[in-house]
Amino acid sequence: MPIQSRRAALPALRPTLGRPLSAAFVAGAVAASVVVLPLRPAAGQYDVPYVPTPQPVVDAMLEMAQVGSGDYLIDLGSGDGRIVVTAARKFGTPGMGVDLNPERIAEGNANAERAGVTDKVKFVRQDLFKTDISDATVLTMYLLPQVNLRLRPVVLDTLAPGTRVVSHAFDMGDWTPDETRTVEGKRLYRWVVPAKVSGTWDLRSEGGGARLTLDQTYQRFDGAVRADTGMARLTGGRLEGKDIRFTLAMGDGEARTYTGTVEGDRMSGTVEGGGTWTAERTGG
Ligand SMILES: C[S@@+](CC[C@H](N)C(=O)[O-])C[C@H]1O[C@@H](n2cnc3c(N)ncnc32)[C@H](O)[C@@H]1O
Structure with a gap:
């Protein structure tokens, strides 16, 4: 395997969060296994072998x-x-x-x-x-x-x-x-890379308004919803880039899926079954 230098193989032995390294990288690491490993490479060293x-x-x-x-x-x-x-x-x-x-x-x-x-x-x-x-x-x-x-x-x-x-x-x-x-x-x-949607949003649609408080983890998000018509539940919150999708289940059991696009502090799209929606971020 074309290892650049013995120094280049050193980082391969640093902690790897319990994941196995590729066979090629492990082979490089074995050659360096007798040296004391630095936690961070010193200046001039490579972080990854070639x-x-x-x-x-x-x-x-x-x-x-x-x-x-x-x-x-x-x-x-x-x-x-x-x-x-x-x-x-x-x-x-x-x-x-x-x-x-x-x-x-x-x-x-x-x-x-x-x-x-x-x-x-x-x-x-x-x-x-x-x-x-x-x-x-x-x-x-x-x-x-x-x-x-x-x-x-x-x-x-x-x-x-x-x-x-x-x-x-x-x-x-x-x-x-x-x-x-x-x-x-x-x-x-x-x-x-997902758009950022954490925060509070005012949602408007033909069916009424709601205040969403979204909590994002990478491309997924959960949320608390206070709808004009009473309590509601948000499920299936998901982002692919700027494309957003979530389902709002109202107190009466009716659930509608919202799809749309996030542009900074605004989002908009269509509601399953007909109609459109918009939302504006009101807090971070
Ligand atoms: C596993 S090779 C991948 C080469 C190429 N991307 C490919 O897939 O064929 C990793 C490369 O990262 C370079 N490298 C290591 N540490 C680096 C650093 N801190 N900054 C920039 N390049 C680095 C190495 O010199 C090596 O060429």
Whole structure:
């Protein structure tokens, strides 16, 4: 396995929240098992060893992300640039690869040159933790569990709702993926960054109004409802990017599903069975 250096394998032995590492990463870690492990890598060390994603797995990751020419893809820890270059070559997607290792950056540039996509992609030597990812509409990664977990709040707070995040091999802890696939024995995960809906909302529809107090956990939310007509119950609260869905069961037992779109502090959509609804956030 192409390990960059013995130092590069060290982080593979750091605590992994009880999840097994990939066989390739474990093989790298075994070679380093006699050294005392630092909790954090010292300056200049890599957080993840270099293990390239097989091309059919790259293709599957891009399919899961549904990349197109209107997207901007960032691969964090881009290795030889294969994900960024493939997206540009096959789908015309502009993008950026970020890697700390100058050899990987040189390989990325050479691969972009060979594929004729230098006008669409760039490779930047920098720390993925110091990279501004806010322009990404697709974020790809093949990192490590604890690196994913460190990135998770950045992903949720920086990326626009609807941004697709695809990870090879490692999940994001208790943020349940929206899709998983296994391709050539490799586990792949896709999440869609959800809009933020926690807070209080005034909902209006032809059937009357209600005050919603929503409590969001990633792409799911619960809520307390005080409807004009009495108490009601909210179930099935779910977000996919800006798309929202929930069911309100009224005191008389009638339940209606609301679907719509979140735009900042406003949401609107249609009610199952007919009619429209709007809601405005009144408190955070
Ligand atoms: C497992 S490889 C993945 C390569 C590529 N994304 C792929 O899937 O083929 C991880 C890459 O992350 C890079 N890397 C490790 N720590 C990094 C850091 N802190 N910032 C940027 N890149 C880093 C390594 O040099 C390596 O190329």
